[in-house]
Amino acid sequence: MGRRRILAGGIAQESHSFNPVPTGRERFNIQSGAAAIAGARGSNSLLGGILDAAAEADVEVIVPTLFRAQSGGPVEDAVFAEMRDILCDAARRGDFDAIVLPLHGGMLTPTLHDPEGALMTALRAITGPDLPMTAAFDLHAHVTPEILDTCDLLAGYLTNPHGDQGATGRRATRAALDILSGRLRPVLSAVHVPMLTLGNDRTDEEPLQGLQARARAAVESGAAYDVSIFNAQQFLDVPGLGQWVLAYGNGRDAAPDALALDLAQSLWDQRRALIGTYPSLDSCLDRAEQGTPRPLILGDQGDRVAGGGPGDSTHVLRALLARPKLPPSVVPLTDPEAVRACHAAGQGARVTLTVGGRHSTVAPPLEVTGEVLGLGTEAHITYDGPADAGYKARLGAYALLGLGNVQVLLTDQPYSYLDPDYFRAMGVDPARMGVVVTRSGYHFTLNFAATGECITVDTPGMTSYRVQELPFTVARPFFPLDEMDFAPALHAHRSRAG
Structure with a gap:
């Protein structure tokens, strides 16, 4: 058997629905191939973490392209299409064993409220359902059912402010390699919570510090393979805006449903405490x-x-x-x-x-x-x-x-x-x-x-964080703009563990 290969790349940008300035191609740092790998190797970035984990496993990484920009208004459709076409052309060549995508997860275009999901769907249509595909996202990603249905495992940052970009890339890569080797059959327990965190959402302070500690303890004890708590970007006027708890087990009977439901309930119970204040x-x-x-x-x-x-x-x-x-x-x-x-x-x-x-x-x-x-x-x-x-x-x-x-x-x-x-x-x-x-x-x-x-x-x-001053329409209802009754419920999704 030859040396295994991972296809990595994509686009990373965080969009603001109400920023009228579009994010064009000139805003992106665009790299590919050896230049992208050399620029990321040894860095505390998602691609840096992918490269580190791949090197430890003696796996080669292919980077057809990686677009990366500062946050801003929605990304022009042509920019997304250019990146998507480059990755899909690379996927059609079929000279790889798994896909690991270093993305942000909170991007918009004028016509797409979920470009990352659209990218994964396009890649999955080429590779079929069996090739391992994982992704690494920012903690502030907008997670969608389409993403969960096409991606075998989604790893999010565990820190805010973010200091674990490299570690997140490593988690996504190890999961892809574990699936490839048969060591992992991921089964997901996922819960959506219709609320925003607004200002008091550092993970080194309560209440998120305690929630992240519980998630980490579940992984360390073997009760879950991987757990991510996504605190969505607060300025996306998109369907299904809110928090997501993703808890992955290993094997058909290992779904960590109780853990995901418990963490989601805790998020909801502490929703008012997650609204912060700042000095003048x-x-x-x-x-x-x-x-x-x-x-x-x-x-x-x-x-x-x-x-x-x-x-x-x-x-x-x-x-x-x-x-x-x-x-x-x-x-x-x-x-x-x-x-x-x-x-x-x-x-x-x-x-x-x-x-x-x-x-x-x-x-x-x-x-x-x-x-x-x-x-x-x-x-x-x-x-x-x-x-x-x-x-x-x-x-x-x-x-x-x-x-x-x-x-x-x-x-x-x-x-x-x-x-x-x-x-x-x-x-x-x-x-x-x-x-x-x-x-x-x-x-x-x-x-x-x-x-x-x-x-x-x-x-x-x-x-x-005064979101009541913004003209949200599509994303509502969500707390704190709307008071509502809520009880956590598991999201139905495709599972590799069947």
Whole structure:
């Protein structure tokens, strides 16, 4: 028998139904073949974990293509179709033994509310029902019946903020190899819970910490082969929005039904406790004015690119400029027009610009006058980690605008700034700032912990946890927008164990 081979690849992006800016091809880092493998090897990423597990088993990995983008508006249909066709063409060649898909799970296109399910269905139509196919998803994925019916095992992150991307890729790969060898006949117990977690949903804090501990104990004791608790992306107006508990057993008589039902009931019982609160922006800036021993790293949760926002809200910038006694501060802002104007003026020029507020309507565009401190047509970053440690990405054009003690990092594309290297790559050392603003709610806290004190602040915008302000229609009913009677019930699905 020759060396076994795994087909891996796909598309990873988290979409926001109410962000009007489509995510086009230019927003994606696209790699394939040896370049994709070299870029991911040794990194704490889903593909990095797939490669690690495959290497341990002496299995080759084939990567026809991997599209990866920051969160944002729905992905253009043509981008999804390009990726799907490349993977399906590779699947038709049939020179592999299993499929492992490193995806996000929370993506939309204008015509598809479940692109990942559509991809799996297309692949399954080519491979037939017997070839092992597993997937690794973000904890904030939108799980659907179509995904569960076509995928033999779906592994989700177990941490939020996410630090186990590599481990999740390894879990999905080991499951595929166990199915291939006959060691695993997965049988799924799945429960959907029609609710959202809103702000108090870190897995290193209660109540999710306790639920994840119970799930982990079940796996460690052998009561389940794998367990994932999915806390769906909160800004998807799609059918069936909500939480999913997936508990996999091994063999026909090993369905962990009681475990899945119990975890789902616990989620529902603690639904009100999963709605969090944050300190005000003013209270954090008061502290910064008084002086803090370490930089304050603030997460602008109202305009989180990490949550699908446009990244052009001027709400925090206005607050910074209103306080001349603040220490040196930096705030990122998406504004292609302002970037072009700075490039036209040149480094060292003094310019007057109207910035931000094109898509984030909570604060209007702002006229500012300052000095162009830095320019670039592109930048390259490597994540410090621990989240996605070693992941490499290319950024587009940027300009650094000085407004006294406030520096505005203008970019032609929205970025989440989950890692300090975003700032360093564009000429700002976050460790030397008094206030650093990220376009993230809490994912930034892992990678910025060594840089400063990380605080998520209560700011308005389309990624604020004030979901009652968003025009949900398709996804309803769900808690907390709707009060309802709910009792956990098992989802019927295809099972390899029969």
